Amino acid sequence: MDTLNILLTGFISIVIINNLVFTKFLGICPYLGVSGRIDMAFGMGMAVTFVVTLSGTLTWLIDHLILLGTPLEVxxxxxxxxxxxxxVQLVEMYLRKFFPSLYESFGIFxxxxxxxxxxxxxxxxxNLWGIDNLIEAVVLSFGAGIGFTMAICIMAGIRESLNLADVPECLxxxxxxxxxxxxLTLAFMGFAGMIR
Amino acid sequence: MTNEPQATSVLYKQTLIAGLWRENPVFRLLLGMCPTLAVTAAVKPALTMGLSVIFVLFCSNIVVSLMRNLLKPHLRILMFTLTISTFVTIADLFLKAFQPRMSEILGPYVPLIIVNCIIICRAEACASKNPLLTSIIDAIGMGIGFTLTLCVLAGIREILSTGAVWEIPILPAAFVPWTAMRMPVGAFLTLGLLLGLVNAITKRKA
Known part of the structure; x- marks a missing residue:
């Protein structure tokens, strides 16, 4: 029960409180570039979630099984x-083979x-937080992907209505x-301090 | 034929200056936003970041330019990132050894230079197509443009959040610090308004 509790807190914390986009400024480029339409944004979020879960897990394994404690750490x-x-290459090949239409719509992204x-x-x-548990690493990476998807979808929703707004020319x-x-960041700061 | 050396030197000068304003990586191309927003809470870390980016950009442009004829199209991004990550490792170890405090403040944003779009963009758009000298000059111009932008943004945020620049207080003690400027909100708002300002200036010139 205790482990479940830790995992759940970790998940909520990375999705909402330590959201990578809002508090760590990570993934800003696609956040600004792809957030024009909500369906594209959702697709991008899903692709990122998949890749981040896969690579978060793999890098944790490589780090702990091979690199840690050896001169190879550099x-x-x-x-x-x-x-x-x-x-990413794997996802690209998989999509091209099994979901060609989705692959077309992603294009360069x-x-x-x-x-x-x-x-x-x-x-x-x-690596920095010193996560020493495989399950925790998997949950955190998945949560990070979900957090990114949420952020980019909220942004896309706002931008779709922003198209109708009267914005000064230079802005x-x-x-x-x-x-x-x-x-948005200001709004999400309200969650700060909820956990830890 | 006589004015050819002159023409090339003009080209070099244009390449150098392009990075400062006309093709400024942050204001014009909107590249490398993550470090721009993340490390600009104060001038010192911003300058450290800028210098590291100049070093990595310089070295990776040289290497990419030298191997541009050997590159296979489908493997080129991989080769770029491998080259870049090697130099970023060097920069990271250097900072850890000689600037431990800065290294602690910048934290994971130093290794994140690997995925800084500016460096990959310059490798792809310039170094993989141009000879060595042009690539070097391009790297210096772009790097300096990036560093200056970071410092301007960091200067504004530091002065409003602490009343000091380079940790030297310059505003009177009665000034109430805007804590929000040190937080992510301040970064987004300042950059947004600065971009608007740059757009307005460009419009007026044209």
Missing amino acids: TRYVCFILVIAGA LPLITTNCAILGLCLFI KGAPITLITAGL
Whole structure:
């Protein structure tokens, strides 16, 4: 029961309180780039969730089974980025084979997941927080993906109605998106301190 | 034929200046937003970040430019990230050894330079197509443009959140610090308003 409790708190904490987008500024590029339409945003979120869960788990395994305590620790970043690039390639091939229509609609964004900071960032944070339990690492990575999906979907919803708003000429596009993101962050700060 | 060296030097100068304003990575291309927002709570970490990015950009542009003829198209992103991550590891170990305090403040944002879009973008758009010298100059121009932007943003946020710049107090003690500027909110709002300002200036010029 205790483990379940820890896992649940960890999950809620990474989805809402320590949301990667709002508090750690990770994954801002797709957050600003893909959040124009809500269906695209949701697809992107799902792809990121899958890749982040896979690579979070794999990097934890590699880190703990191979690298920790050996001189090879200096190659950690190289290994992490290799795992992520491999996972993205895997998703890309899988989608192209089994869901061609989804693959078409992702276009350029799929390979760009490799350079999504949220994924490498999460792997590094798992390492930094000293998570020493495989299940916890899996739950945290999955939660991070869900948190990202939630953030990008909220943003897409706001931007769809923002299209109808009367925005000053020089703030159109990225500036107003950033300001909206700032206000969203402010709202999410209300959750801070709920756990830990 | 006589004015050819002159033409190339003009080209180099243009490449150098492009990164500062016309193609400024943060304001114009909207690249590398994560570090821009994350490390700009104060000027010192922002400058450290900027210098690390200049180092990595410089080295990776040299390597990518040297191996540009050997690259296979479908493997090139992988080769770029591998090159970049090697240099980022060097920068990270250097900071840990000589600037332990900065390394602690920047935390995972130093290794996150690997996925900084600016570096990959320059490798893809410039270094993999141009000879060595152009790539080096491009790296320096882009790097300096990025660093300056970070410092401007960090300066605004630091002065409003603590009343100091470079940890030297400059506003009178009666100034009430805006704590919000140190938090994520401040980063998003400042960058949004700065982008708006840049847009307004460009519009007026045109």
